Amino acid sequence: MKQTLATLPVLRAKLKEERSKLRCIMVCCGTGCRARGGMQVADAIRDELSAAGLAGSVPVELTRTGCHGWCEQGPIVTFEPEGVFYTQVKPEKAKEIVASFQSGEPVSKLLFRDTKTKRSIVTYHEIPFYSKQTRWAMRNVGRISPTEIGQYIARDGYKALEKVLSGMTPEDVISEVEKAGLRGRGGGGFDAGRKWRSCRKAKGDVKYLICNGDEGDPGAFMDRSIMEADPHGVLEGMIIAAYAIGAREGFIYVRQEYPLAVEHLGMAIASARENGLLGENILGTGFSFDIRIARGGGAFVCGESSALMRSIEGKPGEPRAKYVHATDRGLFDRPTVLNNVETFINVPLILDRGAAWFAALGTDGSKGTKAFSVVGKVNHNGLIEVPMGMSLKELIFDVAGGIPKGRTFKAVQTGGPSGGCLPEALLDLPVDFDSLTEAGSMMGSGGLIVMDDRNCMVDVARYFIHFLVEESCGKCVPCRDGLKQLLEILARITKGQGREDDLDKIDSLCFVLTEGSLCALGKSAANPVLSTVRHFREEYEQHIKDHFCRAGVCRDLCRYEITDACTGCTLCAKACPVECIAGDRKQVHVIDQSKCTRCGSCFDVCNFGAVEVRSAR
Amino acid sequence: MIRLTIDGRRVESRNGEYLLTLARRAGIEIPTLCHHEAVEPAGACRLCMVEITRPQWNGWSKLVTACLYPAEEGLIVKTSTERVLRTRREVLELLLARSPRAEAVRRLAAQYGILEPKYAVDQEGDNCILCDICTRVCATHVTGAISRVNRGVAKKVATPFDEASDVCVGCMACARSCPTDAIAFSQDGATRAIWGKTFEVVPCTVCGAPTVTREQARWMAQRKGVAEEDFYVCDVCKVAKTGLSCRKVMW
Ligand SMILES: Cc1cc2nc3c(=O)[nH]c(=O)nc-3n(C[C@H](O)[C@H](O)[C@H](O)COP(=O)(O)O)c2cc1C
Ligand code: SF4
């Protein structure tokens, strides 16, 4: 039924009332959990629930949620309102889960075990990975069914839109967003309110709004999780933005590899239309706006704003020079606002709770929270949303659980492929737009890759440049040919063929990339190299001059040796895939260098630090 | 009128002109490889970089491509600062490593003091520097028979699927506008081959000299609404006959 400004609050109150009496079993059916059998778990629990005849006095609901952002623990099952949290659930466990739902006794085998304290934890409220987060952008992620608009509405959904359309002018909305200090979450950190204002002021009757859900950073998945798990949150933000800038048509650009996000967004758009929240005459106010989904082919460069717009127009996804702003001439040459998924999902919060509330979160220059996709050598890989300004140290060690296997932290790469690597000395750095940029990295979309002493920084730089070579659109000379040359040099350094003047050449190539490239892909492509040269120059020099890769990654530049610290435990001999380690029990072991492939398995398994990496020479 | 300075010289502009146009009008030389008067700018070669600033930027400045940056009131443009020159030299180094045999590249590089490329030279590198002139010319003025395909280092100019194009009319506009003579073609009497397709060049109905291909004549006839046969008179005979240059009819 089409809602109006008068009926929506009544509906919300009724839904709230109904839902407050519910007990829910929530099964994560996001992309990660699905791949591990989440749907089967949900089906098994459904069958078990009907078998157990749980129709009693308290209404029970089985909800399939979107991704919680902690897929490594999946499939995840939670009980609401209690917050009981089960990890790695298999369909066979359905009976025990339903029994525990009835009795209140947790199934201890399915509980999360803290890596540090080795204690089992019952509810997610007590798990540091969750309790240390501040989930505002991800407020509904894992807490509602993304395909039921009622569940969104019951959690204060579309309340901000209702408020906006009940008497705020577009100007009021823009000033509120400006006052909140909302900066774009997609990379550049551009002031969202200012962008909206320029577009509002731009001449023309036809204006467009686009949501960037391309998310091309390898390893990043916060936008996917948000679109999958809370699609209405994104829509609500977009509708408010459209009202502010005066757009009647909008697009959500999602990559083809995100089928579930596309499906959920599609369903959300349909149900928002049915409910009078999208389309003609929204909430009976005369304001009209509609959204279409545009699917991207998955090229990294298509996330760049001008390339993205060309791609929606059906042209090849190549960037253009941005001497004329998209807010004046963007999609189909009309004034256009492009914002990121996470930017949009913050908008309803700002309008609902007020700019002052939002601006109280975060730092002076970076307001609110930021979702990070933390991967690599940390105990907990997953999505972490924290207030801007939290230190890298706290994020990595307290929230993400620190470095596994007792290894030492070496660097953290922030900002995706064109971000930079920061060393241990900068761990106290607050995570916000400006601090990261100053340190030679960037916020990017919020990818964080944690590295330990087994990561070689030259190899890391080579890896990212290789990615960028593959993803450069090839239009301009510095990016296309400069990256190719850069990759060639980095590759030869990791193979032990580095030359004396290679660091100078690297410097020149980074200069021309940064100064000469057409779009931000090329302009920021030097970051992985510049930051590793800046913070880990010694490692480059060791590779070139001493033929030594201390991390034991570049196989031509290292060899493994077993020292007297060896206790003869035989672990390494068992781990060696080519069986080239000899030695009796309780005797110091020896590696046959002629057979060793330098895979480092012995180094990784030794509990006594007896395996050492030495220079190949 | 928009007033700005380029290398200290005051220049004026009507709306919409690019810095490159203004500089050239003022007699200031800026090198270019992807610029062509007949098509919209692309900003691909990055040679025409200039440094811009304003008094209120407090010493901050940035590099932009002169071929694409529109004139703005009060702008201070410098075309040969150390930052500009270093960027230009590095771009030329990359082009020279890519297309070591391209005459236009070698000449420009030499002008900037680069005789031997410092980066690894692509020995197989052809002369195409992907300036995008041919494709823009064909798309804007002819039939759009060629385009740039693939991404990154694999990018190249080609017909769809590298097959003989359905729409190429063999007019040679691409090959003639290529700054590095990278487009292979051959002409043997009345036969012309380009982009994997062979064309018959129709002899002049008056003197017998080669005129245009049949496909080109047909295409132009359709577009201009004139008879196909009108194009089978060579330039010399046409001038003799009408006193008009055939070029005007063609483009
Ligand atoms: C190579 C490249 C890739 C990008 N990829 C994305 C992306 O996947 N998602 C995104 O939101 N922004 C991406 N951006 C940034 C966008 O160009 C644009 O700044 C952003 O979507 C604007 O939204 P915001 O102001 O809300 O951050 C990319 C930029 C570049 C240069
Ligand atoms: S910088 Fe790279 S991605 Fe951007 S336009 Fe140039 S070649 Fe394309």
Ligand code: SF4
């Ligand atoms: S063939 Fe010539 S005109 Fe065409 S892109 Fe290559 S260099 Fe430019």
Ligand code: FES
């Ligand atoms: S899909 Fe379940 S936590 Fe990500």
Ligand code: FES
């Ligand atoms: S002439 Fe301006 S970029 Fe090539």
